[in-house]
Amino acid sequence: MQQFIKLSAWLFSPLLLIFAVPLSETPVPPLPKTHYNFPYKSAGLTREEAAAHLLSRFTFGARPGDVERVAEMGLENWFQQQLEGQLPDDSLELSLQGYDALKMSNEQIVATFPKGGQILRMAVRDGLISKDSVQGADKKDYRAMLAPYLQQKGYKPEAELFRQLINQKILRAALSNNQLKELLTDFWFNHFNVSLTKNDCAQFVLAYERDAIRPHVTGLFETLLLATAHSPAMLTYLDNFSSSGPVAQNEKPAQAGLRQRMMKEMMARAADTSRQAMQQAEKIQKARKAQGLNENYAREIMELHTLGVDGGYTQSDVTQAARVLTGWTIYPIGDYGVAQTMRPVVQRLGEDRLTRQGFVHEGDFLFAANRHDREEKTILGNQFPAGGGYEEGVQLLHILAHHPSTARFICTKLAMRFCSDNPSPALISKMEKTFGEKDGNIGQVLITMACAPEFWSNTALRQKTKSPFELAISSVRALNAKITMPYQLFNWINKMGQKIYYYQAPTGFPDRGQYWINTGSLLNRMNFGLALSSQRIPGISFSLLALNQGHEPESAESALLTYSKLLMPGRDLQETVHRLTPLLNDPELNKKINAAAEQKSMAAPPVNNREGSADSMMEEENKKPKERPSQKGGGKNNFTTMQMQVAPGNNSMLAQVVGIVIGSPEFQRK
Amino acid sequence: MRSRRGFIKSGALALFATGIGGVPTFIARAAQSSKILQPYKKNKIMVCIFQRGAMDGLMAVTPFTDEYLKQARPTLFLSPASGAAKPLIDLDSRFGLHPSMRSFEPLFREKRLAIVHGVGSPNSTRSHFDAQDYMESGTPFNKGTSSGWLNRAVGLLGHEAATPFQAVSISSSLPRSFYGNNPTLAISSLQDFSIQLRGNPLSANMAARSFEELYDQTTDALLNKTGKESFDAVKMLQKTDTRNYQPANGAEYPKTALGNSLRQVAQLIKMDVGLEIAFTESGGWDTHFNQGAENGTFARNVEDLSNSITAFWTDIGAYQDEVDVMTMTEFGRTVRQNGTGGTDHGRGSCMFILGNDVNGGLVHGNMPALAQENLEDGRDVPVTTDFRTVFCEVADRHLNIHNDPVLFPEWKGKAIGVMAANT
Structure with a gap:
């Protein structure tokens, strides 16, 4: 039975289309010309180390091979390409196909995803239910009562809109080739924060991010400001x-x-x-x-x-x-x-x-x-x-x-996000100068920052702490994971302290390590690493062996060495490896862990979504796939995918080592 | 500090000898050294609740005889007149408690609950972010203060923390009040407080050991410190079944974020894990739009607040002599209602302080008639009591913290008698 449920989840998963349909080849634009140089050599960094740093700050995490690719094409070229943000994103587009809300206008969204109260009113009006019967019923019954009505009318619950919003953010961050654009969308959304917690504004958040934020993230600050001021989400x-x-x-x-x-x-x-x-x-x-x-x-x-509180x-x-x-x-x-x-x-x-x-x-x-x-x-x-x-x-x-206080405030915030929690005044004043001279052009300000020695100095390298969102996304990117249920990641991100789109205050999330790291959230980060690596997060799958070209490490120690390098390219890993090696050298370790794992898999079904079960939207995600158009077809492939999941090499020792690497202090840094 | 670390460290080693999930080693060791466990019971505990968003103090505790207020709030004003569907609860012929806070009435009549009206910050900022920041740092004119006032309070308790649970915030992240060098803890759920690999305790144990080793050695100061605190706390919580907690004395917590938080504070208190300062939050107070009067948003919020606190108070039963609860909010709201059925950012608001050592049954502070000439900037309840006055008096009398200049730098103030005279 359990197998069937798993099977149908895979069967209808939208991502399978990626394997079923050959990718159409959208031409890659030619390499842009750049007129600037990043001073990483004078900071004593090798090209690869510098590429790793650049990727850690301007992407949601390096995928396998990214560091080498960027080093080869030239750091400046890569950066310019990211600023232009025109790389084809075919596989991302494909994975977003099932999300019908993403292309809707606010008018269409409001017509398709009515609020709970509105649905009830309409159902009462249409004589479907009497008002008295609703008041006594509990939520579940009420939902069951309304389901056929919603279907008949073509309405979908508002929660489905939010689910699509959240899932698309996770998929874009994980899959987009235009990483900087997504990173900046995240930054500016947080700067001009709006929130799903506010009922009147919630239906407009999707279009807000899509129309008011994303198109303007590297352009003129004034354009962005005006677009947000005009937007129904901000106005409400x-x-x-x-x-x-x-x-x-x-x-x-x-x-x-x-x-x-x-x-x-x-x-x-x-x-x-x-x-x-x-x-x-x-x-x-x-x-x-x-x-x-x-x-x-x-x-x-x-x-x-704009001005900032002391503006x-x-x-x-x-x-x-x-x-x-x-x-x-x-x-x-x-x-x-x-x-x-x-x-x-x-x-x-x-x-x-x-x-x-x-x-x-x-x-x-x-x-x-x-x-x-x-x-x-x-x-x-x-x-x-x-x-x-x-x-x-x-x-x-x-x-x-155009106020000088705004230049200072915005440049400080950008430097804090991309360089360090305590950016030097010298760096900020360089950025401010560019902001003033270039009419508040955000892309130009970022170039100034990346060209500054401060960006490559020891006060910046590895000095930022990943936000929970960044931790989750960098993990799935590093593992080359397939994401068929993005909402599962959202549950974890929330647990680690960053309920995206739900931050209530207009301040947005405070973007500092001290805010993200506390005793409770830190344990959840470690648990996330373990749950992810042991493939206990439903809908997130990967092959650890494939990451290492199919080679299975001979010992825990070699697994540690190999996978630390794969997951944290360009980093000095001495500390991590040195500390863990003695623990992993227990000759009995492998046997013990595998025995324990076997025992466990006999006792309980392997995929058990206890983490997400508290969230009612999660249930939606598990059921939803049947309705999504993109999930038709692709059924043949699901067996291979399933087998991949339990293929040899994803053994628990290896999974455990990878989980520890993801939960390690080094992986929390960027 | 050093000795505590040493103690925990050796406890940790012993723990791994038996494996996580085995004998709660910390407790075993503590029992051996016997001097650790007992003193907790004598600890005083202060529970702070931050109402984020700025509570409308005039609607929570209304000076209902004030004609100016009545005029300024055509649709928001409530009266204690018996004809009303939900009249205010008349406290003292001048102030009335919002009808949704009726669970507070007995506590007020028993003189355990005190109210201070016209409380606020000397800094007149009307920004949530700033005002909260100032109130939590305790330095209303200095943004650069790196520590929060409750963290400094921890340092002034006069004894070392025997456990990581000396100061606990029930929140998914560390509140500003808790920033600083003294060890504090943030937990969103007691249940999740462990290294988990479902059904595989051996692996979980190995992973925990690896993580502890790595965080112990990392060069990143923040990760290093927080890592240590995390593992200390995990070991402490292993001794009880937090999952199946039953509140005592028939207490019924509202099924809300605040109700759930206070329920966990009660658990920690009853577990005797050395809790002295607890912090929780409550949201939704920023009522610019359709605030409602006897019903609606505000009514639901105060109902949650009062019922959560009352349930907590009932639940802790035998510990009541040790515990004080204090609410705080960043500022109040405009005397006049705005054009959208709500109120905008104002100045003075009110606080609730509950405890057996409180000078209860009174509305403290100074609230003038709300004629425009008496209002701050011609629009807001004037701040007649500095929030630090109240924070300081409660900390002084309940937690025995006397070093005011450290708790609230560059501030001098006199107690206003919120706490009962020494007995």
């Missing part, structure tokens, strides 16, 4: 969508008339007897009431996104910036929740009149002129005369993006 996360100036004060007589007409329309809707329409009207009325200044976004844009702004600057940003809201999406607040206005006016009245509509963004505070403002010494509109906000973002 920091509440600006609802912020408005005083209504009566800036309302023209024509607008007052409009407002009255809208009220009438709402009353008419309310007179509609259907329950849905009544609730709709209530919602709209509530949202209409929700007017007033909200300075949350204005504060965080200064403190966290020289005052409470008055915050309040006035909030006034400048009044009316920055969401173009109506769907017909439920906060994102459709502006629909009556938009429908009533139509695009032409919106434009004439000073509204601005760009994608999901709407500047609602009727909510804007038109009085005069002064921010950081800059005057914004009375009567301004949308352009005030754009001007404010321009000022913020």
Whole structure:
């Protein structure tokens, strides 16, 4: 039985397509020309050591052979290629094929993945269930009751949207050839953090990362800032969508008339007897009431996104910036929740009149002129005369993006992420200079950093601690693992202290070793190494023997030597190897471990997902594959894959040694 | 410090002689030396709960006679009038407890629960990040302070830690309050606290031994130190069945993050593992939008807070004389409700302190009438009590920490009588 379950999981796994379909060959762009040199030789590093350092900082971890490849093609060439981020990613694209949400607009996402409350309301409206029956039922029954309804309507639960979001991040980080792009996407997302913990913002997070962050990660900082400011995710996360100036004060007589007409329309809707329409009207009325200044976004844009907390702004600057940003809201999406607040206005006016009245509509963004505070403002010494509109906000973002405090704040943060937890002032000032001269071009700032001696010095080498996400991804990359259930990795990453996409505060995760490393999380890192290497994380498989060209090490000691080198290329491994060798030299060791492992495999099924069982979404992952289109076909291959998993050479001694290497202090460093 | 390391180290060697999962060696050794185990029972324990996001103190404990407040909060104001569906709980004819906190009422009436209103930081920042950072470092004008106030408190307890569980944070990562050179511990779940290879204890033992060796020798200071602390803690926890814990005295913890955290603190207390300072967190207090009044987001949050604390208090039963619980939040929220049914970042908020040595049954502090001219920056509850005043008094009277300048550098303040007079 157990075998069958395992079998079907493999059978439907999307990754099998990779083996079934020959990869189409997307041409690789020619090597770029570079005009800079990395000063690693003067830091006393060999080309390979330098390549290893470069890879450890600008990828999610080196795959087998990467160090040699980068050393051969030239470190600068590789870096430039990564900055351009145009390498073909066929196998990644293939592994993402089953994820239908990834190409959807916010409008489509909202229509496909309705929120729980909305589903319930619709089911009640359609007479499928009565409201009373729902209240008594427990969650499981409730889900079972709604499942056929969802299927019939083509709806999917919101949790499935989140699962796709999380899985795609893991797959991109593990598989993309454009590693720097993914790394920077992670960095800037964290810098401009939004969170799935906030209900109103959760549905928009996927498009936020895809449209507001990823396309701009090596470009101009100002572009990135503006894209985030326009995005429904940020507008809801920091509440600006609802912020408005005083209504009566800036309302023209024509607008007052409009407002009255809208009220009438709402009353008419309310007179509609259907329950849905009544609730709709209530919602709209509530949202209409929700007017007033909200300075949350204005504060965080200064403190966290641009100037930094010591960047020289005052409470008055915050309040006035909030006034400048009044009316920055969401173009109506769907017909439920906060994102459709502006629909009556938009429908009533139509695009032409919106434009004439000073509204601005760009994608999901709407500047609602009727909510804007038109009085005069002064921010950081800059005057914004009375009567301004949308352009005030754009001007404010321009000022913020070009402020010297912003250059310092952003460069410090980049240096902390990519160079060391305590970057030297000299390095930061070089980067700041580039930031200023190149109009805040992020790629140029990174080049300056990588060309600085500080980046190659002993204060940087191996001095960063991998985040839990980086640890997990670097492990699967180093092992060349196949990932058929990315969500399993997410469960571990969460356990190790980094619940990606769920960090609640706008600060994002603190990016310092001291934050990541504590007693509990450190033990989980070690346990992760052991669970991964013994292939106890379902949906993550690899062949340790294949890593070593099919050679089985003769002893634990030689396994340690060989696999330490394979997993940590370009590192001085003396410490790790020296410490472990005596422990591994116990002549009985191999026998003992194998005996224990055999006993265990007789007593209990080998793949037992206890780690993930607490997470209801995990159950989704195990069931889901049947529904995904990409999992059709490919069935023939699954036997080979399964056999690979239990093939000789993945013996427990070797697995154990590899687990210890992954959990070792050296592997936590980058 | 040195002696503790030596002790643990020899304990570790003995442990590996028997194998993980065998005799809890640390305890065996401790029993042999007999002087270690007993004194724990006399230890005082301080449990701190950080409410992240800034709790609206005016809604938790409302000065309901204040007409200005009533006007400033047309939809958020609650009253103790008996006509209301869920009236405030009238504490003293001036302040009313939010109806969802009714489990606090008996503790207040028994004078075990004290409230301090108008507490906050002298630094007027209204940023969560900063204000939390300042409150946890305990130095409101210095970002560069590397240690947290609770870590310094550990150093001032006046005796060496006999166990790694002297200061424990129930969280997946180390809170700012715990940063510093004294050993502290962060655990998200007691159950996961071991090296695990399911069904294969021998391999787990071998792996544990290898890891310990490697972390003991690494040149990375952070990994080295944390590694040592991790293995010390693993050995301690092996002695009890943390998985099947049954709370005492019929205590029922809410099934929430905070309820679960406090439940684990109670377990540690009852295990007598030498706990003296515990830290937990509670989230969701940043109510800019649709805060709700008698029902809604805020009501659910305070219900969780009060029920979790009350369950904890019931559960620890016989240990009540040893334990104090103190809540804290980075700042309060605007007196006036905002345009989106919520409140924005403000200044003063309130704290709850629970314990048998607390001067309870009172709302301490100084809350003026909330007329605009009395408000800080014309908008917020003025901070009339420095948070350090309260932290310091509780630490002084409950944990016997007297060295204020080390606990809170460059600060001098006088106790306001939150703790009961010496008996």
